Amino acid sequence: MSEMINLVIDGQAVEAERGWTVLEAARYYGVDIPTLCHKEGLAPYSACRLCVVEIRRGNRSQLSASCSFPVQDGIEVLTNSARVQKSRKVIIELMLASCPNSRTLQCLASKYGVTKIRYKSEDRGCVLCGLCVRVCEEQMGAGAIGFFYRGTGREVAMPFHTRDELCRECGACLYVCPVCELPCQGPLQPGELCNACLDTLQIEAFPCRE
Template sequence: MVNLIIDGQHVQAEEGWTILETARYYGIDTIPTLCYREGLTTDSSCRLCVVEIISRGRSRLSASCSYPVQEGIEVRTNSRRVRQARKIIIELLLASCPNSKTLQCLASQYGIKELRFKVEDRGCILCGLCVRMCKEQMQAGAIGFFNRGVDRRVAMPFHVRSDVCRECGACLYICPVCELQCRGPREPGDLCNGCFEAIRIDPFPSRD
């Protein structure tokens, strides 16, 4: 057993567990995830599950979905620094997929009021969920990553329908961006912030 502290709570984890697994096991649900899914290998590509890890007096940010627990470390899942990092990640993801409801909702949750990055709708955040779903759960391996750097894309080989694709639709099901668009009233590239406004409790409501 490994002893560690998560958000001030002393917890015990099995050897080999990740910080994310441990946190969820103890009901700490302040770590948002996007590219992590139970039953699939971890990719650590979205970085949204970033947490602050304090060990030997030093604090650093790391992706909790792939960080194995260590004896004596202290983890903060929702500190100011972590929230700041997550805000930037969400903003960057939104800049490449402004119509994703998942991302818009996350932006509302984290109180992001404006997008500081140039919005360029690419329709994909390259989280790799569909690729792993296809390969690991559906045993097909019909789609994959191609090219490199800014040209990286998810596609089928030679851009023709693959023989191994059974059109099961699992890739569409798991995709966090190719879903119904957020219905909030907004201009293209705007943040809807509908949920943000809705959940905010104003202690001094005005009467007009």
Template structure:
């Protein structure tokens, strides 16, 4: 089918998502909760793009939105970039030292975080849960509670027998890695990552 991405008409296969199509043609869309080989979860919304049909447009998560004939996708409109900056800012409010988030924030031109959040070092992206369940066949962790109490947990807060301590959950976590070392006041982003970004423009690891 024919799809237009950022003004370029391209061919997409039935069953592809907008993200699949964009990446196939080398168009960068940042992601956090998406990984090849794991089921889509659409938790972070960082992959947001604008889809236009005639005069109407809507914002969708590209990782779970299937392509349709004649779809017009805009991956970097001001509306899209503003939404991504807001998402990153909100995530950084509760996970300020994540190097992945710091790098993505720098790449999106963020220099400050205006919000204060309770630090919890988890963005609830669900990658660890899906990795354990779908790739390691462990099923040792899951989400517990709802709303602001929601968190990844083990049953009864004890390591279950199903856990082989393989470390795959830590390996795939976008915020469990080495914390950002930049000199920062609370709420400031040092943007030191920008030098690294020139070497690796896609730090999300996908």
């Protein structure tokens, strides 16, 4: 029988199995934490930090990515504290600065109250979440794409930017990519977000991905 861990999530005392992440425990008890680079069936990568939560132990507190933070006895998890909300908004803003037309990111911005991009915006077409690399390697067994370069030049590509013979064109990388979908069609001024996805009709036509 699995060993159970006692912790508190948003004021509610709960039990979770040893080995679960805080995200798994929160979702088990119906607590919503947004994620982007996390997908069931793929190894945690903790790239986007969107799943940030505040972890309190005694009088110490830290912000951590819940998708990779293991449940521990006696911790208190806050999924929506002022610190978490502020951090989450900055993370969404930074990702939008890299991919301002992503519908997924636009939906997140609408949901979490981000109305402006304060950072220099340049459409890079990638938020470096690594979902494509992991699905190609772990689910399709191909390993045809990977990360190259460091710092601001970091990118996902095939070796030497030529189609690798390992690629079977299965499309799994495009399927999981949060920014390859139909771009947001809202009227944009530089630095402005349209929040058009708050329009119910558009949401039905092009559902926001969770």
